[in-house]
Amino acid sequence: MPKYVVERELEDAGNLSRDExxxxxxKSCEVLEKLGPQIQWVQSFVTKDKIYCIYIAPNEQMIKKHADLGELPVNAISEVMQVIDPVTAE
Structure with a gap:
């Protein structure tokens, strides 16, 4: 199943509290439960003004549906074509 990187612009994201x-x-997990097992949230990276989320989903439309139902911003969705890491250099 395809993997996606979702970019979400969220002003001052890096300063969100643990509770926020x-x-x-x-909220994201509630929506994922409603959508069923065809979409999975892997993890997210919080930066100063953005959150980058990794999802496994059948298509981009499923990512958009998750965002709409969860009232989450989506600024870009990119399908991961390949993954590299330090082992790739060997």
Whole structure:
């Protein structure tokens, strides 16, 4: 199944409290439960003004549906074509 990187612009994301991040995570998980097992949230990276989320989903439309139902911003969705890491250099 395809893997996606979702970019979400969220002003001052890096300064969100633990409680605020927990609330965002809980909302996301509630929506994922409603959508079923065809979409999975792998993890997210919080930066100064953005959150980058990794999802496994059958298509981009499923990612958009998750965002709409969860009232989450989506600024870009990119399908992961390949993954590299330090082992790739060997």
């Amino acid at each position: 991040l927990q609330a965002i995570s809980q």
